[in-house]
Amino acid sequence: MISSKADILRELDKLPNSSLQDVNALLHSLVPKIEAKEISLLEVIEALGTSLTNPNPSHRGIGTRLLADVLHTLPRNKLNHEEIIFLTAFFVDRFKDHHSVTPHVIYAIMGLAEQENIGKDEIVALLKALFREVHCQSQIMTDRRNIFTFLKFCILNKIEAVQEMGTDFVLGFVTAMDGEKDPRNLVLLFAVVPVIVKCLPLGPFTEELFEVVAAYFPIDFVPPADDPFGISAEDLVLGLRQALSSTPAFAPFCIPLIQEKLDSDLYSAKLDALHTLVACCDIYTSEDIRPHVSPLWVSIRREVVERSSDEAESAALLALTSMMKALERGAVSQASRDAGLSLTNSALMECLGHLTAPEQRLMYPSAHLLIALIASGPGPTTSIAEKVLPLLAQQFVSKTEESARKNTIVILGRFMEETSKYSEMTEESGVLPKYEDVCWEAFSQGLSCSSSAVQEATVTAVRSAMSVLSSEHLTQAANTMTSLLISVNNKHLRDSIINTFSAMSQVQPRIVSDHIFPHLLREMEQGNLRNCGVTDSQILDTLAILTSGKLLLVKVLPVLWKRAEETMVSSPECSCLHFSCIQKILKNTLQDDDCQKYVVEEWKGIFNIVGMSVRAIVSEEIKSPVPILKCLSAIARVLVTHMKDTKPLVESMIQLLLHNGEEELSDLSRELLSAHQDISDLLAQFMTSTRAMLLVYLYEGVMLGMPRSFEASGLDSFLEKLREQSMNSCSPEVQETAAVLLASILNKIPMGSNFNRIISTSSEKLTEALETTNPTDKREAALQTLTWICKALVVRGAQEEKVWTEKMLSLLCDPAIGQKAAQDFEIILKEHEYAFRPETFSNIRLLYKQRYFENVVGPLVDTFDNTAGNTKENALLAVSSILPHLPTLVLNAHIKKLLPVLLQGVTSDKLAVKETTLSTLATLLKQTAVHATPHISTLIPNLLSITSNQPMGIRMKALECLEALASLPVPVLRPYKEKVISELRPVLNDKKRVVRQSAVSARSSWLLVGAPGKS
């Protein structure tokens, strides 16, 4: 650090000989001195005299650079006006210096311009000197960037100075920009153009400015792979579009340019031109656009008719809408009114003819063009709707051909929908009421037509035109559709009716509740007595979808419940259908507070469920109550997860199970006991009687949805009972349910001594049960409990996870239960239907799947590599059980390690192993086949050999893998192409059609390898 003033000045004097480090150090000591006014800038420049006047230009450069750095480092308010005037004069003069000094001057004036005390005159002087002395495009990229940044700074912050320069600035800017190639600079420049256009008179330079910008249209830019600034083609496209559409003054030049590009053969140019036209039409006036309307219309129409892609079609339609909107905006003048009218008329003239030939291809494009015009405003809408609506309505009635009627009614619906967006059309004197009757005639004929395709199209049309139809007609339509819904067994038709009804419940809820629901409920109550094509489950599904809001819920829920209760004995399947319908309805409606209040308080949901469950368990007549209990449990789960305070309920349930007649029961417990008379007997026999064990389903329903970090007295003993059930119960289903419930509670209870105690006792008990001396079924039950508890720990990311995972890994070598252990690895990562999910408030650690996989993949691959026989197979099975449930990103990191394992699985003797491996492999290869490249020489023959003489699942998966491999680069595949094609030929003659289909598609992909015309 150089401290004294004299030292600094001396250092400055011998600057040209200093190293870069010295210069930096000098800068650091110099700036504070200037700030503290110990050294004045004048002194600095005088001291720099040797370098600034040095005959060697590079020395002069170093001096200027130091000065520039000083300016950039100084605080913005440090220089007074005099100093700035002096420096401005100095730098203006320096512009005349050698070209190698210029970059430093440019850098310096940026620093100078940022000083607060700089006046207008100085900025003008700097800009003029810059424009006069510097030829921008001869500078290197970074210096050009500095120039552009300086210009941008001036126009954004020193607008008075720039305005004083007026057109001189525009000319300077155009000259500087002309020929710029760097994408980053271009993005900057494109952003400056709209500001210039807004603040400055362009005068005679309008066309110059336009030309210099338009030269880049359309953008054709592929970003280099290593671009550190990440400029994308889209940045440029959007920037350029904004610049081109910035002022109406560009219109005379821009529209012909767009017109030219619309006729281009290049797809991207065409698309960009259409988008730019949309942007321009928003800014340009109708006067600008008017002269170009008819050629633009021709290009747009051609684009829609030829329809090279969806994107191009929608862009073209949008362009038409914007163009018409611009004309409408200027409708005050006669000329634009005429232009708008003539556009509408020529569109009508060309399109109406095609509308009358609805079975032909041009029907839809023509309709889309007219609809795009309607979207532009009420002006063209009246004249189009006047012609089109009666035409289509009559045409529907008079045509007989199915596809013609179908297309006509769909388009009629769309026209009505679009027209109804303007309030003046729906008013009494508007077009729509005028033709409502005629259109309804068509709709009503369509609904009662004999062809289901036409009916379906009409239903879709009714949905579009719903807001136009009078409520009387809509009611008629609703009634007809309801009778269709309960009499016709056609999935597509039913789906579109249901969609229409859902839309109707938004627009006209009364019609849905008064006309549709009573009908449906009546049908449901009749049940099997009906003889028509529609099953109960279809009606119930409809009810489940349509029920929303308390109004409908109150009507539906009690009826459904009663019906389910009645059929419980006679037909448990039917009863289950009703219960699951109730569950779906509750899922959809319980978010609503009113509905929730009704279900919990008025309808007494929980007591109903408890009572019904006990009835199902004790009833002798019901042979297999389990499906019913599962449905009830699902209903309870939905209810509990939506209830606000579940603590009393859960505590009472635990109390009931543990209570031995001594302590006082809570009110709620007593109320629960009164739900059914047999409940206390069942509770007492929970551990012993096979029927009473089924209570575990009820408990699952109530307890699975309890909140996180829940604590209750007696929870430990309750969990112990559950563990007992999961290990010793005689029914495998009860075992699994108990294990799932136990694990999902363990997933939620707070960490601490209590948690540790439960985990360690469980661990002891399980180890005991897993002793090899025990019978296999007992060991399997223990394994299942172990797996589920392990899942609970993995999902919440508990420390103990590691020990439990190791325990599972160690079981892989067990001869009796090793294979099951391997399969059980799937349980840990597979999403459960309802447990361990956010909606049941589970404790889910972020990215737990990834963590678990990272932990387990190493040991599994090691076991596979270092063992033989069954253990090897089991390790393989475990790997392929886990893989399908992992996010692909994780797999990519390990794929190199895993592929050799999977490839061996392909040739495994065990069919189960082979099939899982193949399906995993197929999924992997479909995502990224690249990693298979090194193994391809063994993989392809192996796969080919199992395309015949194997079970059909394996044959199909092998073919899928082969198809996925065909996406590899041609040079890799070329050596195998002939072999694959010829060996797949016999597979085309496979005895199963589905296999043949896979073979055709695999063989086609290989035929296309390196073939001309591959898309």
Added chain:
Amino acid sequence: MAGKDRLENVNPHIFAKAGQRLELPTDWDDDVYDPFDAREVFDLVRNIRDPEHPLSLEELNVVEEGQCEVCDGENSVMVHFTPTIPHCSMASLIGLSIRLKLLQALPARFKVDVRITPGTHASEQAINKQLADKERVAAALENPHLLEVINKCLYPPGSA
């Protein structure tokens, strides 16, 4: 992209597409033999694209299920196709596409015939003769430009 002036039939009729083939329970039973039938052959050719339009042969009604005849026992397949207009210059190209697709996708045991539906094209006989001539078909498929056009019809973008 074909310019509008080059389209021969700008505004063809469009027909509804058939649904998916109905699955039978035996389709997944490995012990049952599924015979080749008309629908299977129709499924092979229905998604071939028309060289002029972004439409499939099925949508233009160029091929129909009823026009595909299959005799599994006698190893013969006969497909009739109907050009959209009697002077369609694309007829032989469409015929060649159908022929190539069937050659690629059917087992070698089948004898495949592709013909124009009688009375639907001006030069029906000439084209039928051309399509039946193995040597001429093979020679045509040697031509890389022609093969490129046909491959684009057989495997349009987005179908795979």
